[in-house]
Amino acid sequence: MRPVQWTALYFALVFAAGVVVGGVSYRVYSSSTVNAESGPREYRKKYMAELTSRLSLAPDQASRIEAILDETRAEYRAFHERHKDELDAIQAGQNRRINELLTPDQQREYALFREERDRRRKAMAK
Numbered sequence: 001m002r003p004v005q006w007t008a009l010y011f012a013l014v015f016a017a018g019v020v021v022g023g024v025s026y027r028v029y030s031s032s033t034v035n036a037e038s039g040p041r042e043y044r045k046k047y048m049a050e051l052t053s054r055l056s057l058a059p060d061q062a063s064r065i066e067a068i069l070d071e072t073r074a075e076y077r078a079f080h081e082r083h084k085d086e087l088d089a090i091q092a093g094q095n096r097r098i099n100e101l102l103t104p105d106q107q108r109e110y111a112l113f114r115e116e117r118d119r120r121r122k123a124m125a126k
């Protein structure tokens with residue numbers, strides 16, 4: 001093989017190795033970190049597992065933290081209910097401003113997008 005072919009082969013192999021390492025790294029990272037996409041119950045379970053592991057929590061500490069999280073969730077829900085009208089107005093303003101930028105076809109698609117997102121969010125909350 002000529003030097004140009006060796007160079008091209010080398011770059012192709014380095015690129016392929018980068019793709020493999022990146023894919024494996026992403027898979028490991030996404031499976032071991034906490035995210036809210038899987039729903040609140042799964043998020044809470046992963047959050048507590050990670051917290052317990054990283055802080056080496058004793059069982060009584062973990063149960064007390066669970067209680068704190070329950071209380072905090074109730075406080076957030078109460079706050080949200082008290083300010084629901086304000087939050088809805090902010091959301092409506094955002095939607096209105098975005099709609100003003102869109103063409104009629106885009107507006108219809110944006111409405112579908114919002115409906116799908118709301119359904120997913122409600123499904124995850126169950």
